[in-house]
Amino acid sequence: MDLTFCGGAREVGASCYLLKIDQQNLLLDCGIRMKGSDNLPDFRLIQEQGGVDAILVSHAHLDHSGALPVISREYPEARIYMTHASKALLRVLLYDSLKIMERAEADIPIYAEQHVVEMLDRIICFSPQYTFKPIPGRALRVTFYPAGHIAGAAFVYIQGQTGTLLYTGDYSVTDQQTVIGCSVPRLRPDVIISEATYGDKLHSNRKLEEERLVAVVREVIARNGKILIPAFALGRAQEIILILRRALNKKELPGFNIYIDGMVRSVNRIYQLHPNYLQPNLARKIFKGNAIFYDDRIIEVRDHDQREEIVRSAEPLCVISSSGMLKGGPSCYYAEEFLADRKNFIAITGYQDEEAPGRDILDLLENEVENPELLINNKRLAVGCQFGKYGLSAHADKGELLGLVHRVSPRKIFLVHGNQEIVDQLAIELNKEVRAGIYVPKNGEKFSIDLRNPRKQFDFSKQLDSLQQRTGLNPDNLEDLWRHVYNKTGTDTAYSVEELIYLQEGSDQLAVTDDQVEHYRKLLNQGKYFTPNRRRLFLYHPVAEEELTADKGIMEMNQMFTVVDRLFPFGTDLYKRGARSDDKIILLHFNFPAIAREKYKAEIAKLAVETGWEVVLNQDCNQAALEEMVYQIIPPEIDLTKISYYRDQGRCEVTLSQEPEGRKKLIANFCQITGIELILTTPESEAEKKEAGDLLLSQLDPTEMMEQNQAFKYIDEEFKPLKVKIYKKSRKVAGGLPYLELYFISPEVGQRYRGLVDKLAGTTGWTIKIGPTAIQSEIINLARRMMASHQIRLRKNPSLYNGQALVKVEVNGEVNPAVLAEIKAEFKEKSGYNLHFVLKS
Numbered sequence: 001m002d003l004t005f006c007g008g009a010r011e012v013g014a015s016c017y018l019l020k021i022d023q024q025n026l027l028l029d030c031g032i033r034m035k036g037s038d039n040l041p042d043f044r045l046i047q048e049q050g051g052v053d054a055i056l057v058s059h060a061h062l063d064h065s066g067a068l069p070v071i072s073r074e075y076p077e078a079r080i081y082m083t084h085a086s087k088a089l090l091r092v093l094l095y096d097s098l099k100i101m102e103r104a105e106a107d108i109p110i111y112a113e114q115h116v117v118e119m120l121d122r123i124i125c126f127s128p129q130y131t132f133k134p135i136p137g138r139a140l141r142v143t144f145y146p147a148g149h150i151a152g153a154a155f156v157y158i159q160g161q162t163g164t165l166l167y168t169g170d171y172s173v174t175d176q177q178t179v180i181g182c183s184v185p186r187l188r189p190d191v192i193i194s195e196a197t198y199g200d201k202l203h204s205n206r207k208l209e210e211e212r213l214v215a216v217v218r219e220v221i222a223r224n225g226k227i228l229i230p231a232f233a234l235g236r237a238q239e240i241i242l243i244l245r246r247a248l249n250k251k252e253l254p255g256f257n258i259y260i261d262g263m264v265r266s267v268n269r270i271y272q273l274h275p276n277y278l279q280p281n282l283a284r285k286i287f288k289g290n291a292i293f294y295d296d297r298i299i300e301v302r303d304h305d306q307r308e309e310i311v312r313s314a315e316p317l318c319v320i321s322s323s324g325m326l327k328g329g330p331s332c333y334y335a336e337e338f339l340a341d342r343k344n345f346i347a348i349t350g351y352q353d354e355e356a357p358g359r360d361i362l363d364l365l366e367n368e369v370e371n372p373e374l375l376i377n378n379k380r381l382a383v384g385c386q387f388g389k390y391g392l393s394a395h396a397d398k399g400e401l402l403g404l405v406h407r408v409s410p411r412k413i414f415l416v417h418g419n420q421e422i423v424d425q426l427a428i429e430l431n432k433e434v435r436a437g438i439y440v441p442k443n444g445e446k447f448s449i450d451l452r453n454p455r456k457q458f459d460f461s462k463q464l465d466s467l468q469q470r471t472g473l474n475p476d477n478l479e480d481l482w483r484h485v486y487n488k489t490g491t492d493t494a495y496s497v498e499e500l501i502y503l504q505e506g507s508d509q510l511a512v513t514d515d516q517v518e519h520y521r522k523l524l525n526q527g528k529y530f531t532p533n534r535r536r537l538f539l540y541h542p543v544a545e546e547e548l549t550a551d552k553g554i555m556e557m558n559q560m561f562t563v564v565d566r567l568f569p570f571g572t573d574l575y576k577r578g579a580r581s582d583d584k585i586i587l588l589h590f591n592f593p594a595i596a597r598e599k600y601k602a603e604i605a606k607l608a609v610e611t612g613w614e615v616v617l618n619q620d621c622n623q624a625a626l627e628e629m630v631y632q633i634i635p636p637e638i639d640l641t642k643i644s645y646y647r648d649q650g651r652c653e654v655t656l657s658q659e660p661e662g663r664k665k666l667i668a669n670f671c672q673i674t675g676i677e678l679i680l681t682t683p684e685s686e687a688e689k690k691e692a693g694d695l696l697l698s699q700l701d702p703t704e705m706m707e708q709n710q711a712f713k714y715i716d717e718e719f720k721p722l723k724v725k726i727y728k729k730s731r732k733v734a735g736g737l738p739y740l741e742l743y744f745i746s747p748e749v750g751q752r753y754r755g756l757v758d759k760l761a762g763t764t765g766w767t768i769k770i771g772p773t774a775i776q777s778e779i780i781n782l783a784r785r786m787m788a789s790h791q792i793r794l795r796k797n798p799s800l801y802n803g804q805a806l807v808k809v810e811v812n813g814e815v816n817p818a819v820l821a822e823i824k825a826e827f828k829e830k831s832g833y834n835l836h837f838v839l840k841s
């Protein structure tokens with residue numbers, strides 16, 4: 001086994017290590033240096049060793065992958081291996097690099113778009129924990145293991161006849177907001193190549209650092225300032241977004257806008273498309289169709305005009321933008337604009353090169369300087385704002401680096417990816433604790449490793465034969481695959497998608513396509529026979545047979561929904577369907593359930609028989625559909641001034657500008673369609689009701705009235721079980737006589753409890769009225785909360801129209817009509833107001 005260090009030794013950047021094993025040349029990563037003019041690894045060393053047979057990539061960061069188009073151009077026959085998420089992220093980073101090279105007119109580009117396209121076509125993706133042979137016909141085996149650094153990051157474990165090697169790439173032991181910490185089984189490598197980025201220090205407590213960041217954001221917003229968080233587009237930015245989003249949702253921060261700019265936006269989209277590589281809670285949200293990064297407060301910046309609006313805004317706000325070192329990207333523009341104002345703040349959250357403006361900020365934090373200045377975009381600018389440093393590292397610290405070495409106990413240790421002083425210090429620490437050969441290589445050095453007795457490896461293979469079903473996997477034969485693996489390994493063993501493809505089809509590893517993997521993953525997620533591992537969602541366990549037996553005769557949920565859609569196609573009154581899977585109950589939501597129960601009686605019964613599920617209908621009507629029906633039956637020349645629906649009483653009261661013709665016929669038609677009583681009133685009839693009310697007030701006997709505070713307390717006790725909030729209670733006087741007034745979120749909601757209010761009036765001896773105005777701020781806040789809970793981004797604050805009992809919201813993009821109907825109904829139920837959506841592309 002020979003190791004040649006072409007880059008990445010005693011430095012951070014240009015990671016590139018050539019491993020000769022079993023007479024084959026494997027290249028571990030191929031990155032670029034992020035500073036200086038000498039960007040590339042020493043490819044001459046690779047040529048002298050006979051070239052490259054295969055390339056193994058740990059993750060997508062450019063210091064590990066940025067030179068791939070160059071080396072692939074030279075060795076086009078060499079296959080490139082990485083995880084699916086890494087390939088998607090690499091595409092984004094390389095195309096961004098092409099743009100940067102185009103703008104740098106004085107420099108000659110190191111590759112062109114054609115080279116990127118050709119290189120991407122040579123990539124073969126495999127899921128973590130699946131063992132594959134990188135070179136056909138050879139015994140060499142490679143397995144990726146989750147490294148916890150960013151989405152798709154992996155340890156690379158290589159097993160050959162002459163020894164084994166573990167390459168860590170960059171890794172994190174600690175769980176992050178986006179990804180779970182690294183996962184390594186009981187490996188026994190002869191050799192380890194380990195990163196040493198933070199080999200000289202112990203990280204501060206991650207939770208405390210997140211709390212510190214939230215605290216300073218809260219402080220800056222409170223003083224009406226702006227806070228810039230320059231962040232690495234891949235990894236760090238996503239962490240910060242989720243930290244602040246969680247704080248907003250938990251009310252640890254006040255309401256303010258967070259703007260996302262730079263390449264961060266593209267990386268966010270890739271994370272959203274690869275849920276199996278993320279934290280399980282994020283994956284579940286994505287599986288349900290929800291956005292994990294954006295909402296009405298977290299906004300994607302579209303263009304430079306919007307940047308200028310952000311800078312000019314008088315509102316407090318936060319910007320998260322690349323680059324993380326302030327060496328380029330929109331973060332430099334924001335830094336220029338924010339730097340002079342004492343109310344503003346710049347938060348540094350990651351590694352900074354010696355020549356980066358971000359490093360200058362760290363120096364200013366450590367050394368007090370009179371009249372400090374910063375050089376940004378070749379401009380020397382006076383500093384007025386505050387700075388802070390926050391430890392959100394995605395690398396292992398000294399203790400964790402030592403811990404991994406102890407766990408795998410290699411014979412030879414090579415320390416890379418760290419500044420020379422740091423690597424030297426870690427080597428000294430390791431030398432005190434482990435019995436192994438410890439090396440701190442230099443770029444250009446070659447090591448020949450003679451392992452006379454290579455370690456025997458634990459056998460992690462499942463030892464199963466393939467079913468050889470060349471037609472692939474489909475819902476009809478999924479049970480056969482489950483039976484095959486369940487009978488051999490039970491439920492404890494987890495399988496990658498690639499392993500299940502082999503067990504089903506016997507496919508050659510290198511013949512497996514990305515589309516094939518996606519097809520299997522979709523069937524596995526939708527079927528009942530396999531369930532994802534709780535922490536590693538790219539692995540699947542067979543479901544226990546007793547769980548399937550318990551469901552015998554009861555249709556699987558996704559199949560059940562197919563039957564629902566067949567029996568109730570578009571055009572029926574069904575506007576939403578759901579299920580309580582544990583109880584095997586289908587929930588059907590009809591616009592007018594009282595009518596639907598009889599109208600679709602045969603279909604409902606057939607659904608229960610075919611699926612084995614119990615069918616339950618909604619009790620209340622769809623208020624949006626009810627309102628639409630009102631507008632349909634009332635002649636267009638008559639204005640509708642108010643629509644009130646009294647759910648408990650099953651009636652709808654509509655106030656019209658004038659008396660309609662054919663009143664009785666309108667009411668009868670409405671009841672026949674909806675099953676709900678319709679009451680039509682005009683201003684004249686309303687005046688008559690008010691006069692009757694005033695007469696009742698004049699007949700009040702003050703001597704029989706309960707003491708005021710006691711009456712308020714009694715009212716609260718009566719409403720408490722109903723979980724209805726009375727926002728304000730007041731004593732008023734009309735015609736010389738006192739009465740009580742109760743304010744609900746809106747008069748429309750209050751009228752639902754008219755019967756209880758009248759009862760309380762009789763008990764307390766007071767005349768009790770329902771407040772005539774709405775609590776506007778609460779209605780607006782309710783709309784905001786509901787949009788956020790459904791991952792719908794608002795373009796601006798909701799608009800309230802009291803005269804129409806209406807709230808209008810403008811949202812970005814398309815929204816599922818069924819979701820809109822659900823939100824409208826829920827909003828009407830909670831506020832008494834109608835919700836009107838304006839969709840903007």
